[in-house]
Amino acid sequence: MCGAPAFPDREGVIEVKQLTKRYGRARAVDDLSFTVQPGHVTGFLGPNGAGKSTTMRLILGLDTPTSGEALVNGRRYATLGRPLHEVGALLDANALHPTRSAYNHLLWMARSNGIDPVRVAEVLEQVGLAGVARKKAGGFSLGMKQRLGIAAALLGDPGVLLFDEPVNGLDPDGVRWIRDLMRSLAAEGRTVLLSSHLMSEMALTADRIVIVGRGRLIVETSVKDLTERYDSLESAYLALTAGSVEYGAAR
Amino acid sequence: MIASEWLKLRSVSSTRYAIGAAALVIVLGAVWSFYVGTLADARGSIRAAAPEEGFLPLVQISLALVGVLAVTAEYGTGTIRPSLTAVPRRRALLAAKATVVAAATTLPALAVIFITHAVSHLIAGDRAVGYNAGSFGDDLPLLLGSVLSVTVLALVGLGLGVVTRSTAAAVGSVVGLLFVLPGIAPYLPQPWNVRVGAWMLPNLVPQIAGERISTRLDGLLPPAAAVAVLAGYALVALVAAFLVFERRDA
């Protein structure tokens, strides 16, 4: 990393502040505020269309907020010089060029952020794709693509990690592997924001929970708190989101 | 199945843009006719090209895109798999696509070309502007040949789209057939310029009407043969598509 962090007390913190994003008249994210701290896995939950992916795109500076802001390490993502060293993200495992090899896919990413190519081999090993590194990514199963996306997120050894539904398409071994990986990344003191639909899996992986519905915050708390108030995370989720399971963003 | 393919094609916004671009020819044709008319007023008479012929390449390339995108858009987004699951009989699926593409391009082409023709004649009135020298009956073979060329190009686009599965490759090949090869043929030494040029897709349209290909190139094929060659382009592309589509993994 380049020099001392600008905001030592906000190192590793994701701050979402009154964030609103409209597409036309639809509000995908609506005055949303929450904070994600390092050292935990924070589960990001909500029904389909609740605005989870949009929030992640806003954090990564890919979409421009209608109002409000999102900060990582106390700064707007767009102001980061070589962002892979600070933030790693998996948004869509299918975002690959079908005829490019897994190795070259990671290598161009490494090049663009001045990362030692040695890291490419390391992360491929770490996600279990070393054996197919020279194969075209287009031929991978969804589970293998998810692993490649995770490898990409880990490439710069970042302190902050965002994963949008990384468990989709993984076999039981893979699901277990992700759970252990997320927990170990958090145990190393990193910030992990993880969205998923699999409630039982989230109960085993996450320490903290942010639930959104129709773009708004429903609850921001610990898994322990929810499982104490309801008999399981799943019933907590179903009770809390009961009013907001409606497809299409709030108008 | 034809209904579902029609719905798919109609719901792709690029289809509407492409047909819109083709329809632009009516407007361009009107502007052209007004302009030519003022020139005729000033000079007495003038020999101007008919707008539906001059702007034909715009209709051809726009509607060929409809054919290409009818299939490459599905490969691009991965919806080809659900399509094939919904209709496991691939021949039937492709036949439905071909029917819909043919209809969805022939009708707009027919409308655009005949409306442009009518509008340009209305605007020209009884001034001698060149393109209104003959009767409607004289012009008819050229008009119908133009329409047919659009249908054929759309089907060729569809076939190339199936074979290449890539928008860029299919559009590139259509452009090759429509512009690049016909552009190279006249430079071949005689008599090859005529022998090769006569078989080029866009050059078949004037031969259907029994006209010279261009000021530089004579025709070679009689009208009936030109129609057959034109249809042959579509046939070859579609046969290749059927063969490839049936054997390949989605």
Place this chain on the structure above:
Amino acid sequence: MNVLAAEWLKIRSIRSNHLILAISLGAILLAVAVAMSAIAMYDSAPASMRAGARIAELEEVVLIVPQLAMGIMGVLAITSEYATGLIRTSFALVPGRRPVLAAKSVVVGGLGLVVGPVVVFATYAVSWWMLESRYPVAGFADRLPTLVTSSLTVAVYALLGLGLGAVLRSAAGAIAILVGLVYVIPMIVGNLPEPWSERLGSVMLGALPREITGEDLTSSVYGALLSPFAAAVALVLYAAVPLGSGLLLIRGRDV
């Protein structure tokens, strides 16, 4: 520099780009084929007709192949990222975004600067070696200025394609407009009555190389009204306007 290395790797690690390069260089083979047919035709012609035998410049005939192929490479360099969703990764890695497009321009334009001269000069060599004993072939020194300017157009096409792709984000749309600019519009312009045919024909992309060298264009559909300097500026603008628009638009758009 990092971004440039990344974009270079991206371009060279995709199969379709190898195919596009092969097609571009295949133009040289096309020239050989045309030359062979010209030789066959010359040798079978009666001696009385041989003296007057003429043939078009092979470079001018086949140049359209690398021009279009590299134009499509430019288009795909950016639209394929939009189509696959990879553009989000690219922009997340380089939040400033403009360096991504700038680096793509350097890579694609650079390839055009290599491919164009290779095809043009190799094709001239083909016509010299194969045709010179039978047909009149202009000497190298006479042809050199036009060979140079024509060969540069390949890079212009590549950058034009990239710029259109960046603005439109769709391969079909960008290729359609590219084709419209280089084929459909010149055809229509060629049919216009004078003086518009001459005026507009002078600013068509295809007219510019020979306007720059001041060559005779009377037998073509193009006009020749621009001075060499103005034609050079116009050639640069064909690449710069779409790319500039792309650079302006790319920053603020949601992806």
